[in-house]
Amino acid sequence: MEILELQSxxxxxxxxxxxxxxxxxxxxxxxxxxxxxxYGCAMNFSDSEIVASILHTEGFGATKNFEExxxxxxxxxxxxxxxxxxxxxxxxxxxxxxxxxxxxLIGVLGCMAERxxxxxxxxxxxxxxxxxxxxxRSLPSLIEEAEGGQKMVxxxxxxxxxxxxxxxxxxxxxxxxxxxxxxxxxNNMCSFCVVPFTRGRERSRDxxxxxxEAKDLFDRGFREVTLLGQNVDSYYWTDENNHETVTFAMLxxxxxxxxxxxxxxxxxxxxxxxxxxxxxxxxxxxNICKYIHLPVQSGSSRILQMMNRTYSREWYMAKVDxxxxxxxxxxxxxxxxxxxxxxxxxxxxxxxxxMEYSKYDYSYMFFYSERPGTLAExxxxxxxxxxxxxxxxxxxxxxxxxxxxxxxxxxxxxxFEVLIEGESKKxxxxxxxxTSQNKVVIFPKExxxxxxxxxxxxxxxxxxxxxxxxxxxxx
Ligand code: 5AD
Ligand code: SF4
Numbered sequence: 207m208e209i210l211e212l213q214s215x216x217x218x219x220x221x222x223x224x225x226x227x228x229x230x231x232x233x234x235x236x237x238x239x240x241x242x243x244x245y246g247c248a249m250n251f252s253d254s255e256i257v258a259s260i261l262h263t264e265g266f267g268a269t270k271n272f273e274e275x276x277x278x279x280x281x282x283x284x285x286x287x288x289x290x291x292x293x294x295x296x297x298x299x300x301x302x303x304x305x306x307x308x309x310x311l312i313g314v315l316g317c318m319a320e321r322x323x324x325x326x327x328x329x330x331x332x333x334x335x336x337x338x339x340x341x342x343r344s345l346p347s348l349i350e351e352a353e354g355g356q357k358m359v360x361x362x363x364x365x366x367x368x369x370x371x372x373x374x375x376x377x378x379x380x381x382x383x384x385x386x387x388x389x390x391x392x393n394n395m396c397s398f399c400v401v402p403f404t405r406g407r408e409r410s411r412d413x414x415x416x417x418x419e420a421k422d423l424f425d426r427g428f429r430e431v432t433l434l435g436q437n438v439d440s441y442y443w444t445d446e447n448n449h450e451t452v453t454f455a456m457l458x459x460x461x462x463x464x465x466x467x468x469x470x471x472x473x474x475x476x477x478x479x480x481x482x483x484x485x486x487x488x489x490x491x492x493n494i495c496k497y498i499h500l501p502v503q504s505g506s507s508r509i510l511q512m513m514n515r516t517y518s519r520e521w522y523m524a525k526v527d528x529x530x531x532x533x534x535x536x537x538x539x540x541x542x543x544x545x546x547x548x549x550x551x552x553x554x555x556x557x558x559x560x561m562e563y564s565k566y567d568y569s570y571m572f573f574y575s576e577r578p579g580t581l582a583e584x585x586x587x588x589x590x591x592x593x594x595x596x597x598x599x600x601x602x603x604x605x606x607x608x609x610x611x612x613x614x615x616x617x618x619x620x621x622f623e624v625l626i627e628g629e630s631k632k633x634x635x636x637x638x639x640x641t642s643q644n645k646v647v648i649f650p651k652e653x654x655x656x657x658x659x660x661x662x663x664x665x666x667x668x669x670x671x672x673x674x675x676x677x678x679x680x681x
Contacts, residue, residue: 236267241275242377245293246283248434248473249405250316252385254281255374257315257342262375264346273303277311277349279335282318284400286575290318294330301332311352313337317404321579323361333357339390339405340364363391363406370415373422382627382659384428386419387411388457389435394476396503397514397581398546398574401436408436410443413452413460420464429625429659430469431461438472439479455483462491467661469625471495471644477502477525478517485532496533497644500525501541505560506553509546514581519560526564537613537643539568544602545595546574547586554598561605567613567643569606573599607671614645614669621665621679622647628658637662647674654678 240261244254257279258268272278278300283289297312304310313335314326320338327333334352337345338361348358368390376384391408392401420431435441441454452460454472461470470493475484477500488494504510507518517525529536542557561569573595576588622641630636630648637656639647649664656662656678668675 236262237265238267238276239269239274240266240277240279241269241272242279242281243272243296244281246281246285246289246317248385248432249387249390249436250281250283251377252374252387252434253316253339253342254279255377255385256369256372256387257281257345258375258377259372260342260345264349268377272300273307275310277313278303279313279315282314282316284317284321284404284577286572287577288575293318297330297333301330304332311335311349313349313352315339315342317400320361320363320404321400324359327357327359335359336361338363340367342369343367364409365407366409368409368411370412373419380628380658381427382625383430383432384423385434386416386423386431387435388416388433388438389441392436393440394437395514395581397512397585398503398543398577400577400580403579405436408440410435410441412445413443413450413457416457417460417464420461420468424465424468427659429467430471433457433461433470433472435472435474437474437476437479439475439481439484453483455481455487458484458487458494459491462487462494466493469493469495469642471497474499474501477522478515480525482528482532485529488536489533495642495644496536497539497642498529498536499539499541500529500564502557502560502564503541503543504546504549504553505556505558506549507556509549509553509556512548512582512586513543513546519556523560523563535643537567537645538564539570539644540564540566541570542572542602544571544573544599545590547582547588547590549574549590549598554601557598558601558605561602561609565613566606566609567645568610569602571599571602571606611669611671614671614674617645617666617674618669619666621663621676622674624649624662624664626656626658626660626662639664641674645674646672647676649676649678652678 242254244251269275280293282293300312311334314333315337316339319336326336335348336359340363341360344360352358389410391406393408395402439454444451475498502522503513505519576583624639624641624647626637626639630638636648636650647664663679664676665679666674666676
């Protein structure tokens, strides 16, 4: 999927399910409180910001404590079975509170709502609302009905909903980095993936509304935007009269022109769709980050074909070469699945060797989890025993750990422009920021007058597997 499951800082397992409250709402301003938790990909986190915006206009203020909420929402993920189990567990906890506080409404949003539909009401008796990813505009009316005691479901998928006109309320924001959703849905039909079924057909958001959102964020002090879509390279927007068409490369350029001080990232690219145009646009603008998330999924052409990825091992490797040719300093990360149906030891070795070839700076690694309704579930047998899946996954993780460390060691002695995102969690005397290549850098504040949102030139002198450590260069 090409939206990162928790990309960059969100791509941090510890953030899963974190309570997202923009602020503790003033009870005089808001008549009711809502509490929202998000799971899964960055798109879900971004959707929660749209939901928060819709709820605000309805007089709901956020709370960080679900026990005092009138409305508790879980924005869910279906990508792997484990993601669904986590949500089910959480619902059990909410139900306990609801028994003591019967007026509280519990709603399930996102991919699990879409996948399980009314089943969720039968399985989870105390859920009041089930709302799919394209139906968030109907939340106010659904809530009203649910307050009257009805169980409400809206899981209609849309061909054109992009929530373009809704201004997201930035949840749990550091005030520096924000997501901008540029498209929804996916037309790719990778055989293992449930997303095309839960998020529907691909549609691109009005380019003007995207630029306006980027400008507004910049004016409010944000310094980095991540353009989100399941497959951003197939972004394609035309106005109603077909006078204006905007491709992803064009969109990138327009966002880059908002300000040279605004960093642009995007996620996720599909290897078959990322064009030279996109790569040249990235190379042309200093503020477009030199980092591409390019999920490989497997290094075996036979498995890739069964996965319906529409590229071969050689084709993927040529894409990596092209990226490095146009941007030698570009970092690449991947998603990798271990133990897909029929995978042999040889296929697995192909995955390990493509990792070595691509020298991923980072990877998101999973073992295959069969999802009901997907092409793979209908066509193939999930025949790799769990111990083998896990052993192969561990081998993949081990290779990646070494590659990440090697990549970080190569950065020692170099200096990088680092966007300061805030104080280091471990030590308030240190700043935490990231390089254009998306690597986290920790460095002492010393006596410089930097603030979050500033760019600092930092020379790297040490590293761990996941972090670079350095010092500000005196100019
Ligand atoms: N099993 C395991 N991993 C999966 N992904 C998607 N579907 C599955 C599945 N059924 C992984 C892919 C995708 C990432 C977001 O999640 O690697 O790129
Ligand atoms: Fe990504 Fe493929 Fe799933 Fe689409 S179908 S979201 S491209 S993994």
